[in-house]
Amino acid sequence: MIVLFTDFGSSGPYIGQMEAIIYQYAPAIKIIRLVDNAPTGDPVLSSYLLAALSHSFPKETVFLSVIDPGVGGGRIPVVLKANEQYFVGPENGLFNSIAVQSERPLWYKIVWQPENCSSSFHGRDIFAPVAAMLTQGQVNKIIEPYPEVVSDQWQPDLNKVIYFDHYGNAMTGLRYQDDMKNKRLKVANFILERAETFCNVELHQPFWYCNSSGLVEIAVNKGNAQAQLKLELGIMVNLF
DSSP states (O other), X not given: OEXXXXXXXXXXXXXXXXXXXXXXXXXXXXXXXXXSOSSTTOHHHHHHHHHHHGGGSOTTOEEEEEOOTTTTSSOEEEEEEETTEEEEEEESSTTHHHHHHSSSOEEEEEOOOOSSOOSSOXXXXXXXXXXXXXXXXXXXXXXXXXOOOOOTTSOSSEEEEEEEOTTOXXXXXXXXXXXXXXXXXXXXXXXXXXXSSGGGSOTTOEEEEEOTTSEEEEEETTSOHHHHXXXXXTOBEXXX
């Protein structure tokens, strides 16, 4: 399957245009729209979200991932193979969290080029065809090994809010560990206790918990954590 992970939003033609190209190269492939509202133009925050969500998918899944504020510039189009999955997109930090969280990441540079390529939509013109061709086993003359090395300063976890879901719950870039269970979480001017789930706290009470993707998440029972706590993407969180 091909999984779409973008910051394109749910309206507009861009996702449909990529899907049309995919079907030209791989007519029978299954396409799943995973996220279309990743942090806009922010490959760093998006990197931690993509890494967490990728664990729900089987081996050989191809993630077509486009958060690409530098499109047409100097960043390189790449494929990362990690955890027996493939990630197709720009080399701008978007795949770094997956790389540092996996044991043997393999990087490849995309060398295939279409006859016509826009300067502003490589998601359609380069990444979508390459993702489709990968699902068909067409590797020759598409990619070549690329000695990418992620900086030692790139942390495997990020103590910031990286995503808000439809309910206003705030996902962080921290993977939950058992030694966190008795800790409190500080965000902005609020101190939050941990709970197992929503029904374990009073109505409208904020708390933190381990979400279904294994990340530390901030929520409010029958409420909106983003609005109630006045949270923003990138705000720091600390467990103590």
